[in-house]
Amino acid sequence: MSEHADPEETRIKALLETWADAVRQHDVPAILAHHEPDMVMFDLPPPLQCKGIEAYEQTWDLFFPYHKRGTAFDIQELAVTAGQDVAFAVAIMRCGPNSSSNPADKEGFLFRLTVGLRKVDGDWRIAHEHHSVPAND
Template sequence: MTTAKQAKDIDAIMALYSDDICSYDAVGTLQINGARDYRAHWQRCMPEKDDVIIDMQSPVIRVSGHLGVARFLIRCGLCKDDGTEQASWMRASYHLEKKDGAWRIFHEHFSVPFDFENGAAQFGLHP
């Protein structure tokens, strides 16, 4: 997936998802339902002139039958034309389902921790 994201290959990214994907992304709306709306979300998150930053740690995966769960830390963001980065580490989880012999992501959740005292997002954390 990291290669597809860095190449901004929306078709390759969407091939990983179920048609009834529900995403709780850290960017934008509270939740995104369905492949059509999630494709549009990805298109908004992939500006043409900026490079995409994706640094995903190896996931911890649990599988039982046709269901699986993966959790990992991921550094996401953009590198601007002037070399400045807008990226941070986040927590992520995928809920997977195997249908017709292929695994697809049917739910994902990305989140940024926040400071309970002041409510500020903790963008500067590192694994």
């Protein structure tokens, strides 16, 4: 990390690392802790979008059967751009391996993450998440 790192960007990076660790541990309250009640998410599997924290929470029930607790949900690259009260982050992450017995799943898979944040009462809050993988030809 640069000695001239923006303190807001550093705070956001720490928040996202905490979120990723909560996912690895399947700790739903910690996953939700920094999300806005009216957040929106676009995810890899259906539904196409979920609106609101309750819908977001339900998506984890769909994810956890395919992700072994403690396995990778790791940020491999992360860039943050922070303004005074809004920010966004883009990341490449590794997920897996999943619970499948398929040898091709041994290393998991890479996916893209885009997060939109807003500052509320001095704290960064996740207002938008978008997870994606490259489309296959």
